[in-house]
Amino acid sequence: MIEFFTEPWTHVFMQRAFLVVLMSGIVCGVIGTHVALRGMAFIGDAVAHSVFPGIAIAFVLKTSLVLGGIVAGLITALSVAVFSQNRRLKEDTVIGVFFAAAFGLGIVVMSTAPGYGGSLESFLFGSVLGIGNADVVTVAIAGAVLLLITGALHKEFVTVGLDRETARSVGLPIFWLDLAMYAMVTVSIVISIQAVGNILVLALLITPAACARLLTDRIGVMMLIAPVIGAFSGLTGLYLSYAFNLAAGGLIVLTATAVFIACWVFAPRHGLLSRRTSRATAVVSANP
Template structure:
């Protein structure tokens, strides 16, 4: 399918779900890109994966009750995040163990709940791998409003998040409430994931949170530039992924993730300072200098 044909489909009244899917994909990519920068800086990829599991029972309950998936997932994720933070205060059991217990249990609970709904197999596939055909109009407004709130919260707490990421003990010593900031970041990660699940699915949503930020990390040394690049990478990849999935009848979530992965690999190889080729050039130059000095 050519790009003009794709644009024509976007404006076709009979395909009203397509522009809605594109809009939600771009909005969720922007939000995940910004939040994902802090996740990558703090090495919290496992947390992101765990949160993706934690929101599942809320999504399942909302589906069964025909309520808002965004609200249902956010409530479940926030409750689970708070439980993890509370149980992690017992130093006998490490935080990663508590995370593993609660988030896997949450995912299992979601599977049990959704299994009681009619059309169980199709519903489960939609949750796990995403769907571009079932986005209701009200969810567009919910995602837009929620996204603005998340971005505002990230900007407001940006300096505190960075301080905790760089040195938790120093941040605590200067009076920052590290525990509260951890909870805040968990909640923001949860909400960012929830608004992305419908398009990309519960299994693959971690890629939208981590991959754009990881690629941006390779392309720049400045955090401000990274927080601009990451949502741009995510948004553009979402558009390209949706275009390819619509053109070739591919799963939208998987296609977006593959595009994101391709961008990351390109950055890994071609990044001007931290790419594989740049590192090899520096190594070769250093070798030449050493060899010249030995002559």
């Protein structure tokens, strides 16, 4: 039993993988809490697609995929924030236009590179076991910066997330806060793509936050629970991947989903069993 936990750490590539999934889980848990509170799940999906052209260009030019994805995501996020100011267009409409265009551009760029099929598969489904030392450092630095910014702007983000009109009335810069949130979602997704892939990265951003939402009503507690669940899902999925020789990204997401289902059923106040018990108690009290 002890070997199950210790053996993977004897391999350098597994050590790097553990560090990246741990950092990704923590960062996505924290950022994902704000995403869930603001109902921005679709934005997370859009950003996951919008980073594709940057990663594709970086792959063709043989530069950092992480930096390429961040640049592309930030450009798309800025475009969405600007074009959404036109009140004739809803935000989700603008997002749909830009993320589809970005993903199409990425496919065109990637098709110019020889052997792009394997690289495209790696991007879509993750390649956490092939992460290098430079990527670990990049993820660590980007993750630390994200957590610092989140802490500095926590009150502002919460105010905008709960009531945009109140935030606007007290003079908060809604546009710049939205842009900052888009940028932070972009960076958190880019640093997590190598762990779970473009298709599954939204789950790492949303599912731990959804679990935390079921477990507590306090935002501060949510922001502690969500990263713990994200980190646990990443580490557990990676262990299972090593033990059974299965896809790491898929197992990380399935682990997070299993935790979500457990929370949905057993959460103390908002779980299925708790709600049924409360209703049964209410019926008994109403009919003594």
